[in-house]
Amino acid sequence: MVMDFSIxxxxxxxxxxxxxxxxxxxxxxxxxxxxxxxxxGIGKMSGILPVRLICSTYVEVIRGTPLLVQLLxxxxxxxxxxxxxxxxxxxxxxxxxxxxxxxxxEIVRGGILAVDKGQMEAARSLGMSYAQAMRYIILPQAFKKxxxxxxxxxxxxxxxxxxxxxxxxxxxxxxAQIVAANTYRPFEPYLTAAGFYLVMTVGFSxxxxxxxxxLSASD
Amino acid sequence: MIEVKNLYKNFGKLEVLxxxxxxxxxxxxxxxxxPSGSGKSTFLRCLNLLEKPSSGEIIIEGKSLQxxxxxxxxxxxxxxxxxxxxxxxxxxxxxxxxxxxxxxxxGMNPKDALEKAMELLDRVGLADKADxxxxxxxxxxxxxxxxxRALAMNPKIMxxxxxxxxxxxxxxxxxxxxxxxxxADGMTMVVVTHEMRFAREVGDRVMFMDEGIIIEEGxxxxxxxxxxxxxxxxxxSKIL
Ligand SMILES: Nc1ncnc2c1ncn2[C@@H]1O[C@H](COP(=O)(O)OP(=O)(O)OP(=O)(O)O)[C@@H](O)[C@H]1O
Ligand SMILES: [Mg+2]
Numbered sequence: 001m002v003m004d005f006s007i008x009x010x011x012x013x014x015x016x017x018x019x020x021x022x023x024x025x026x027x028x029x030x031x032x033x034x035x036x037x038x039x040x041g042i043g044k045m046s047g048i049l050p051v052r053l054i055c056s057t058y059v060e061v062i063r064g065t066p067l068l069v070q071l072l073x074x075x076x077x078x079x080x081x082x083x084x085x086x087x088x089x090x091x092x093x094x095x096x097x098x099x100x101x102x103x104x105x106e107i108v109r110g111g112i113l114a115v116d117k118g119q120m121e122a123a124r125s126l127g128m129s130y131a132q133a134m135r136y137i138i139l140p141q142a143f144k145k146x147x148x149x150x151x152x153x154x155x156x157x158x159x160x161x162x163x164x165x166x167x168x169x170x171x172x173x174x175x176a177q178i179v180a181a182n183t184y185r186p187f188e189p190y191l192t193a194a195g196f197y198l199v200m201t202v203g204f205s206x207x208x209x210x211x212x213x214x215l216s217a218s219d
Numbered sequence: 220m221i222e223v224k225n226l227y228k229n230f231g232k233l234e235v236l237x238x239x240x241x242x243x244x245x246x247x248x249x250x251x252x253x254p255s256g257s258g259k260s261t262f263l264r265c266l267n268l269l270e271k272p273s274s275g276e277i278i279i280e281g282k283s284l285q286x287x288x289x290x291x292x293x294x295x296x297x298x299x300x301x302x303x304x305x306x307x308x309x310x311x312x313x314x315x316x317x318x319x320x321x322x323x324x325x326g327m328n329p330k331d332a333l334e335k336a337m338e339l340l341d342r343v344g345l346a347d348k349a350d351x352x353x354x355x356x357x358x359x360x361x362x363x364x365x366x367x368r369a370l371a372m373n374p375k376i377m378x379x380x381x382x383x384x385x386x387x388x389x390x391x392x393x394x395x396x397x398x399x400x401x402x403a404d405g406m407t408m409v410v411v412t413h414e415m416r417f418a419r420e421v422g423d424r425v426m427f428m429d430e431g432i433i434i435e436e437g438x439x440x441x442x443x444x445x446x447x448x449x450x451x452x453x454x455x456s457k458i459l
Pocket of ligand 2: 259260261380381
């Protein structure tokens with residue numbers, strides 16, 4: 001059997017839309033992930049034991065269970081408690097975002113620990129509170145160190161957004177499924193989807209590399 | 220100004236400070252000397268609570284640091300600290316390093332803070348470096364910026380922890396000169412240093428510390444010319 005990509009062409013808009021949606025889910029999830037991750041990452045270093053325990057548990061649970069199962073819990077499990085089903089898009093963004101928070105927390109913690117201890121001491125000796133020192137001195141420096149791993153996290157999340165297919169959300173992988181079902185030819189549509197993912201991840205890696213080059217030039 | 224009563228500090232099982240009591244008067248320059256590991260830095264860091272004493276009491280301007288109602292962030296504003304490794308904020312320009320705390324901590328308006336920063340930079344001879352980043356400065360310049368940064372909070376006390384130990388010899392003088400000016404202006408200072416000429420010229424009192432206690436203290440003449448304790452003698456013979 002010969003490959004014939006022309007069968008995909010009538011559906012190409014579906015792929016572009018799917019790619020855009022995958023990108024949207026990822027972007028929103030990363031934002032949620034960074035917010036949660038920053039709080040949890042700092043919380044894991046807190047002097048207050050309960051805070052530290054809660055944050056560590058969060059990270060362990062997130063990293064110790066499959067994302068697919070987390071997604072299924074959000075979409076199919078939660079309605080049992082909530083009494084209503086979350087829209088697919090919301091469920092996907094939340095599940096991915098909360099998942100990403102667990103990984104970002106470790107990235108944040110690593111970034112903060114990589115900042116010289118003297119920075120916190122200098123800030124505190126000037127009368128800054130812990131929160132001020134974090135905000136103005138530690139986090140900006142930590143963030144710079146976090147950019148490469150955060151870039152990786154974004155790429156991982158973009159690929160993982162394909163799991164939203166399982167809750168029937170029309171993102172990129174779902175587009176390929178639909179086309180495969182309509183044409184009875186799975187190979188070309190799935191290869192096309194793979195190509196779309198690849199273009200996005202490689203493109204994104206280039207952007208990250210450029211940002212890193214610019215940041216390291218300012219050192 | 221500073222009163223220290225029976226200060227102890229241990230890190231786990233390691234006893235670093237073993238009962239230190241002393242007073243520092245307003246305008247006094249106290250030089251702290253002693254062998255490596257004797258607890259000089261730890262003592263200095265207890266004074267602004269970068270280290271929490273295990274027991275004992277520190278009273279700054281009548282306020283006990285051990286009193287739970289004392290606002291430590293407020294007290295720290297009155298105590299400038301200069302570190303061996305400068306600890307400038309690398310992501311901020313020289314002038315931002317100096318204005319940050321006055322603006323964010325004291326709520327000073329940015330224009331006044333900038334004016335004050337330029338005044339201080341002028342005083343330490345670095346007005347032309349205002350917009351440079353710390354990475355582009357020499358060690359001596361970094362340390363002078365660090366002093367200006369501490370002074371921007373209008374502290375009543377300045378703590379120096381080996382401010383010239385990380386510097387190339389030709390840069391030591393420029394930093395010591397700034398410190399001398401400061402002392403001449405009546406600043407209360409506690410200085411850990413091995414610069415004996417500075418100690419003699421500027422110090423009102425020299426304290427020799429070893430193994431977590433103050434072995435001997437007195438005027439620079441008393442300590443350097445007529446040390447009483449054998450350990451002081453031994454230490455001085457090694458470094459002089
Ligand atoms: N945070 C810490 N945790 C554990 N031990 C510490 C800590 N800080 C200091 N020490 C120990 O306390 C002792 C005294 O250290 P300190 O830095 O006060 O000495 P120092 O007199 O300043 O020496 P130096 O001249 O080398 O700077 C040393 O044995 C050091 O290893
Ligand atoms: Mg020291």
